[in-house]
């Protein structure tokens with residue numbers, strides 16, 4: 001028994017380590033380097049030789065070995081193990097998709113028989129898959145900020161005081177579970193619909209085993225989003241694509257930055273939801289929530305959310321308040337609650 | 343510039359020619375290994391035989407199986423047992439029998455081999471996919487008994503087509519099991535039938551030669567299978583007179599069942615290949631020929647560990663592709679079952695007569711179930727796929743009134759209960775196809791009712807699940 005656990009632990013850790021070379025993982029060495037080259041090139045064009053100095057936070061050991069960054073690494077590894085146990089094995093994607101695929105057909109939705117070529121279907125499918133994936137990420141993220149119950153868990157991600165590419169893994173396992181369900185639901189939906197409409201023609205446009213959009217996103221510096229390198233795409237592009245600088249604003253402690261830029265790749269969702277904010281190469285931002293959780297280790301990151309949920313529950317029972325905060329609030333709900341109490 | 347292009351074209355042309363020449367010579371050097379024919383290598387053999395190939399006992403069992411399939415639909419239990427478990431002399435080969443334009447050399451089982459039966463070679467492990475968890479041997483006996491009590495092998499009450507169930511399951515439980523679980527597995531070990539000894543007193547073949555031949559015999563391919571296209575193999579099994587010349591490799595005017603006929607899974611492998619771009623038949627055939635060549639090349643000496651290792655490589659190729667063939671067949675019939683249910687729904691809507699469509703449904707279900715049970719009848723670990731297939735296919739098709747067989751009662755009768763809506767059984771067929779395609783890495787996927795789901799799932803799974811936010 002113990003032996004099996006040790007073997008399993010070893011396997012999981014080795015698997016985590018292999019992410020560093022796996023082109024389907026964002027933190028693979030290739031993308032870590034490509035982000036550096038991409039930012040270096042762009043900043044050199046903009047600022048000449050001085051541009052390279054702006055990369056300093058990405059290369060600084062003080063950032064990579066910061067207490068906050070070390071917590072990121074630990075959470076990355078332990079969350080992997082935890083999620084491997086939490087994610088239900090029986091509820092596989094195949095079961096979901098089969099059911100939906102059957103359901104659509106039983107309700108009269110059939111092969112569209114448009115006679116489109118397989119490459120056209122591939123491009124269309126890839127586009128829809130990307131749009132639904134990106135929007136569902138945006139929307140769940142938006143909910144995480146708008147619902148105090150969900151924010152209790154999402155604050156873990158925002159408690160990072162320095163950003164490194166590994167901050168992407170700094171999440172509470174409950175949030176990990178929610179995001180797993182999100183990908184399951186959104187993927188199952190779009191795949192099942194396409195399988196019915198274009199049977200035997202559906203495939204994803206992939207490069208090195210990843211979706212073409214994910215590949216481009218990663219090559220073009222996805223890792224800079226969680227870093228101290230402020231890189232704006234300029235006002236025009238930022239209206240369409242979320243820049244690293246824009247996501248850093250999302251992590252800002254400044255009050256006027258609260259609840260801005262929820263998007264992952266596309267900026268249009270933020271514009272639709274009124275949460276868009278421009279980034280700037282010269283923005284100076286401090287990261288964190290300015291709550292006690294910012295300085296907590298792994299255990300604190302795991303437990304604090306449950307304590308907050310418990311507190312919320314007690315408050316709700318006392319005051320009989322609503323689930324969601326009213327729209328348009330510029331503050332994060334959790335902090336509002338704390339301030340409300342104090 | 344034009345010169346450069348011309349030069350380049352010329353180079354390409356010469357390269358093509360060289361390649362072609364290479365291929366032709368390669369083919370020529372292999373020509374002697376095209377047919378499953380091998381000389382005697384046994385040291386100290388002083389008899390008159392020139393061939394060391396012998397698998398007539400396996401061919402006799404193929405003839406027994408083919409004939410059994412014919413008699414099941416006649417409903418005579420004594421006759422069925424004659425071909426299932428009898429060993430007595432004088433049994434006629436009911437199938438394949440001579441017909442106009444397609445003469446068969448043998449008409450009696452004894453002309454192939456004496457004293458052979460099917461049942462004693464059947465898998466003796468438990469079959470979880472049938473109520474009561476019988477062994478494969480018990481199940482074959484039980485099915486024959488049930489067939490005898492049915493209307494020519496058809497039981498509309500429980501949804502069983504015994505002709506299909508018995509035939510498809512027997513192929514797995516006897517041929518596939520014996521070859522893959524027995525000859526290509528334990529019999530390849532060093533201490534079993536060594537190659538420097540005769541298989542038994544007085545025979546012209548060594549231990550390992552015969553072990554390999556017996557496995558090949560169970561596959562059911564004609565010895566000249568590598569010279570035949572999948573379509574030709576299929577037509578030979580169907581005894582199509584237009585393909586008689588293709589079957590009669592030695593031009594003696596009759597098809598010798600011992601070496602010129604295609605049986606059982608060899609036929610299914612070829613029929614799948616004929617309808618898709620897979621190469622199961624030739625892959626298996628080639629591995630058999632290559633493995634046998636390796637044994638022949640050892641020239642009657644004991645096989646080294648290295649040689650046995652290589653031989654096991656060929657055995658693994660055969661076992662994997664053979665399993666895929668059975669899974670492909672199950673996949674195809676799951677698609678047929680799905681289509682039958684669709685047909686039934688349409689006819690019911692129009693208030694037409696569903697009896698013909700229901701008969702097809704039961705027939706196809708029997709084929710699906712027979713192949714699915716075959717997969718578990720060779721002692722190979724299927725992991726979660728086995729329980730998945732058992733559960734999704736169930737013990738019977740879902741019948742009118744949404745009933746399904748769920749157990750056996752004390753007297754050996756079938757117990758039915760309400761099993762959910764008949765039309766929703768289609769969803770199970772989608773899941774069965776997915777499970778088969780993913781677990782056995784299927785390529786042909788004939789009658790795919792999933793819209794190509796498994797390929798998309800493979801892509802998505804390769805990309806990994808993301809539990810990350812930003």
Ligand SMILES: [Zn+2]
Nearest residue numbers: 141154250812
């Ligand atoms: Zn956030």
Ligand SMILES: [Zn+2]
Nearest residue numbers: 157226251812
């Ligand atoms: Zn972030």
